[in-house]
Amino acid sequence: MTPVQLYVLAGVLLCGLGFAGFLLTSHLLRKLMAFNIMGSGTFLLLVGLAQPNNTPDPVPQALVLTGIVVALAATALALVLMRRWYHLSGRTDLQGGPGD
Amino acid sequence: MLALLIPGLLFTPLALAVLCLLVNFRIGRLFSWVGIIVQVLVALGLWATVADQGGLYYDLGGWAAPLGIELRVDGLAVTFVLLTAVVASAAALHAGAYLDPRKGYQSYFWPLLWFLWAGLNGVWLAGDLFNLYVGLELISLAAVGLVALGGEAPALRAALRYLYAALLGSLGYLLAVALVYGSYGTLSLSGIAELAADHPPAPLILVLAALGLALKTALFPLHFWLPAAHGIAKSPVSALLSALVVKASFYIMARLWLEMGEQAGSIWLAQGLGALGAAGVVVGSWQAFRQSRLKMVVAYSSVAQIGYLFLLFPLSWGVATTTAELAQQGITLHLISHALAKAAMFLAAGNLILAVGNPQVSALAGVSRFLPFSLFSFGLAAVSLMGLPPSGGFVAKWLLLQASLAAGQWWWIGVLLLGSLLSALYVFRIFRASFLETGSDDPFYHPPRSLEVIPMALAVMAIGLGFVANLPLTVMALPVGGGVP
Numbered sequence: 065m066t067p068v069q070l071y072v073l074a075g076v077l078l079c080g081l082g083f084a085g086f087l088l089t090s091h092l093l094r095k096l097m098a099f100n101i102m103g104s105g106t107f108l109l110l111v112g113l114a115q116p117n118n119t120p121d122p123v124p125q126a127l128v129l130t131g132i133v134v135a136l137a138a139t140a141l142a143l144v145l146m147r148r149w150y151h152l153s154g155r156t157d158l159q160g161g162p163g164d
Numbered sequence: 165m166l167a168l169l170i171p172g173l174l175f176t177p178l179a180l181a182v183l184c185l186l187v188n189f190r191i192g193r194l195f196s197w198v199g200i201i202v203q204v205l206v207a208l209g210l211w212a213t214v215a216d217q218g219g220l221y222y223d224l225g226g227w228a229a230p231l232g233i234e235l236r237v238d239g240l241a242v243t244f245v246l247l248t249a250v251v252a253s254a255a256a257l258h259a260g261a262y263l264d265p266r267k268g269y270q271s272y273f274w275p276l277l278w279f280l281w282a283g284l285n286g287v288w289l290a291g292d293l294f295n296l297y298v299g300l301e302l303i304s305l306a307a308v309g310l311v312a313l314g315g316e317a318p319a320l321r322a323a324l325r326y327l328y329a330a331l332l333g334s335l336g337y338l339l340a341v342a343l344v345y346g347s348y349g350t351l352s353l354s355g356i357a358e359l360a361a362d363h364p365p366a367p368l369i370l371v372l373a374a375l376g377l378a379l380k381t382a383l384f385p386l387h388f389w390l391p392a393a394h395g396i397a398k399s400p401v402s403a404l405l406s407a408l409v410v411k412a413s414f415y416i417m418a419r420l421w422l423e424m425g426e427q428a429g430s431i432w433l434a435q436g437l438g439a440l441g442a443a444g445v446v447v448g449s450w451q452a453f454r455q456s457r458l459k460m461v462v463a464y465s466s467v468a469q470i471g472y473l474f475l476l477f478p479l480s481w482g483v484a485t486t487t488a489e490l491a492q493q494g495i496t497l498h499l500i501s502h503a504l505a506k507a508a509m510f511l512a513a514g515n516l517i518l519a520v521g522n523p524q525v526s527a528l529a530g531v532s533r534f535l536p537f538s539l540f541s542f543g544l545a546a547v548s549l550m551g552l553p554p555s556g557g558f559v560a561k562w563l564l565l566q567a568s569l570a571a572g573q574w575w576w577i578g579v580l581l582l583g584s585l586l587s588a589l590y591v592f593r594i595f596r597a598s599f600l601e602t603g604s605d606d607p608f609y610h611p612p613r614s615l616e617v618i619p620m621a622l623a624v625m626a627i628g629l630g631f632v633a634n635l636p637l638t639v640m641a642l643p644v645g646g647g648v649p
Binding site: 110 | 304305308312316321325327328331339343345346349
């Protein structure tokens with residue numbers, strides 16, 4: 065197995081795990097973590113796929129750095145909303161609660 | 165000249181976003197008025213430049229790709245930049261009078277608006293897949309913040325649902341980007357189009373991108389997050405979301421399709437996306453008819469109108485070039501007229517709810533007698549949504565009808581007709597409620613003229629688009645290089 069295949073396999077596995085977790089759990093925090101795992105898998109694919117002649121390509125590294133910043137911002141926003149939602153409704157998922 | 169125009173589109177919104185964070189609502193409003201003037205002037209200037217000289221590429225800050233950011237300033241991009249300037253200005257001016265400055269959290273409207281505006285301009289102008297991703301995420305995060313602005317529990321639930329759907333959609337798109345870079349070693353849209361002609365891309369790329377972006381565009385049956393988010397947000401926010409935000413992800417999908425749909429697409433994908441769009445038209449309209457709250461009617465109407473956009477895919481795959489061009493023109497015109505009409509409709513609905521003090525459709529009884537002006541804006545916007553002549557919506561549907569006939573795909577004609585009939589159904593239900601007589605006393609609050617005039621102006625533009633449709637259609641088709649002959 066070449067390193068590229070290993071990267072791709074790990075990336076696809078992480079994406080699949082994250083996606084399944086995202087769909088199957090209802091706890092907001094778990095869902096958010098599943099999203100982050102899926103994101104890591106995507107970044108791994110982005111870096112792993114682009115290795116012509118087994119030399120790392122700097123462009124996807126820069127892209128992933130940007131991607132991590134975006135994922136961090138999204139995670140922070142989700143945490144803030146989630147905390148406030150829990151404070152108001154006392155629930156950790158989106159079913160039920162006031163006004164549903 | 166260009167050195168001033170393009171940074172003006174991206175830098176001023178970001179600078180204003182940061183500035184507005186530091187001040188209260190009233191000062192933020194002052195800053196934003198200045199920003200609106202700048203944006204409208206710059207968008208007009210860029211539109212005129214491209215109409216005159218044709219499209220061009222622009223290296224941001226003088227840094228060349230792949231390290232720097234290359235912007236593609238073509239006819240389609242400047243058309244949407246101008247549309248954004250018009251609709252976002254209208255929503256911002258409306259919000260300045262509509263939102264209550266005494267509530268502290270309302271001051272966050274301005275920074276979020278400017279982040280959203282920057283993201284939208286970024287998406288329209290981006291020349292490569294990764295900057296499209298960054299723009300898309302900036303839009304999503306700002307839009308979720310705007311939905312949650314009130315901070316009440318139902319708004320938070322809608323915002324969280326919206327955020328999770330948007331994040332999942334972005335990851336689907338980013339996976340497609342990873343596969344594209346892995347196979348071509350470039351992210352530039354024009355570079356991919358060249359390479360795709362010789363080495364056909366994997367169909368999986370287009371399927372992943374289509375799934376992710378369809379979730380963000382709220383294509384049926386992935387529309388579950390839209391009605392709550394658009395229905396619960398403040399009216400100026402709903403106008404921004406329905407008119408512009410959902411269009412950004414569709415724009416990316418359309419760009420990808422036009423660059424590599426020929427090679428990576430298939431008749432199943434094209435017809436499948438069209439069929440889901442058609443189902444969205446029918447289900448969205450029917451759901452709109454059944455809603456009891458006014459803004460939910462308008463929100464479900466968006467699900468229906470978004471469905472039409474997806475007719476682009478079957479009508480531009482495997483057909484003659486002239487037919488595909490006809491379909492592109494029809495879809496672009498539909499997008500523009502829907503943006504104007506739906507923004508007008510949400511703002512007018514906001515005024516009506518403010519006037520009667522109740523979000524229910526049944527509470528509108530008596531409105532036609534005492535508030536004819538607000539109702540008239542709503543009605544004018546509805547004329548364009550239903551596709552009645554001479555509105556922009558009519559010209560768009562007419563072009564799509566011709567494209568369906570030319571492509572030999574007669575089944576879409578049924579969708580166009582049924583969609584118009586069903587939209588008449590939910591619009592007339594609102595009129596029926598508002599024409600009921602209640603008595604001779606006027607029980608309503610009368611919104612200030614400044615609030616009334618803005619939806620009226622947008623609705624008049626949606627109608628007027630039908631008369632001047634040729635001009636935007638000529639400019640939107642301009643590729644990079646070569647102006648209007």
